[in-house]
Amino acid sequence: MSPTTIGILFAVATLLLMVSGMPIAFALGSVAVLFIIIFLPASLLDTVTQNVYEEMSAITLLSIPLFILKGAALGKSPAAKDLYSSLNAWMHRVPGGLGIVNVFACALFAAMAGSSPATCSAIGTAGIPEMRRRGYSPGFAAGIIAAGGTLGILLPPSITMILYSVAARVSLGQLFLASIIPGLLLVALFSIYVGWRYKREYAAALAHVQSTGESSPILAEEEFSFKEKLRALPRVVPFLVLLLGVMFALYGGYASPSETAGLGAVLAFILIAVVYRMWRFRQVSPILAATLRESTMLMFIIGMSLMYAQAMSHLNISQSAAQWIVGLHLSKWVLLGSLVVMIMVLGFFLPPVSIILMTAPIILEPLRAADFDLVWFGVIMTIVMETGLIHPPVGLNIFVIKNIAPDISLSEIVRGVMPFIALMLIGILLLCFFPQLVLWLPSFFAIK
């Protein structure tokens, strides 16, 4: 049977098992094993577990549970609330300040925690009620948090980036550095939109007051004394020191990515013990248990996705598909556009970890042939997958928002996030026109 026919059967089997509702990890593993049994020598079956172990025991991959642990320690402490309150005290005078505070808080927390849903939940729990109390429309407030949360998979340390570095065999240090300016670009785009939208909601509220005499909370001014501002700082500074300290350890050459993850987790626990007195077993065990649940689920998907990718390679599917794409002789940008659309569609249904590991063997070779920089593409791919996190029908962050603000309807949340998806696409276009926005920082630090 030709690789094309086997490839089509492989894709159909994957689709059937995935759509059936089987756990993604076991669906991928089952398809891989089934096709090895049918089409490949039986001896290959004896090595599948060894291959999964060898791939999973890559220390870079195993930093994932430790980055999750660091994020869980911060997410389950009042750190996010304090960060939010402090930023609010210092930035309330900026037009649309509260909304922009939420974007900034999401970015900072994402950089500390490295997880999109954790960021969404930690900042949203404080941010959504506060924005609504101050008169922001529910959809707008939900959109800000859902979109801000997606920065968790872009800003370093990002689990998605760790996986991409393994799949594409590019430097994790370069990837982390490369994502900083695009992350800040998205923060800027989100903030500009939030400021503009706030002015519109403010103007609408003002017109409403003038016509009906009914006041709106969005028109009320909030004031903080300098003393209040200073009082907000001490609880936040240690966490910013943690953020900078971990980055310094990594880029100063003192620690590898996995050591950085371990160091970050230990420092996060020391900080929550000192700042919030969270050190007893009953306080710490939920953090550890939550980390085990999330990281085990993720690592199973990663392990089985790697096995799936290996089966594709043994069956010559990935090579044939890559050759076919190269053979189409598409122009550079048509190729990129097609891949972006494909990743976006996959993002409707699959988590970023699976998308990266399932598609990398097929799409990286054509991208190399078209002379794309794979570090640059890693950032583009991550932003595209970010849109999947807030895109209907199944964006994860939408459900996180629904979980923390059940009274906001799904349609309001979806309407609220759509402008942010457009902003992300604008961000991707800007990075295509100005690739140096991605590549300048890694070349400046010359991380190899």
Add this chain to the structure above:
Amino acid sequence: MSHSVELSEIGPVEKAAVPLPEGGIWLDWLLYGLNRAIVVASMLALAAASIVLTYSVIARKFFGAATDWEDEVAVFLLVGATFLCGAMVQAHRGHIGIQVLQGFLSPAANRLRLFLCDVVSCAFCGFFAWKSWTLCHEAIVEGHRTSSTLGPPLWIPYSLMTAGMALLTLQYLAQLLDWLRRPAQAS
């Protein structure tokens, strides 16, 4: 798409580390006890891995010590915790899957669909456990070690992988038995 694990972590309700098997049979209670013990051991492994890697940075930077064993120890601890906790995650039904068909099928068809999903998953995990065991057995008999300077025996992580996948298979079996005993509740 189902995102049960993430949502449980971030929602207002804190889940117990291992769910209580209400009305379960002896197998459910056995798995409950094993999973509870494993969760505690894995928590310690997670903490130990973080401390070992932190020690690695400090020892190298401040004492100029060679750090050739820390990565390996961290790998063993984290691989062990990952595989052994697979059953605990399944007890929560926390391995995520795509649930797009749920809304299109009748309750009876959904029950059958989920039952079949569990059967295939159980078969896969059983196969993986068996192959892990053959790998572990070979490592014991032939004395396989890692290629590092420390060179610890490979049967250690292989046995943890085998035990974890075997436990996960048992967890699936227990859930399948529960489907058969109480089909109405399973819906």
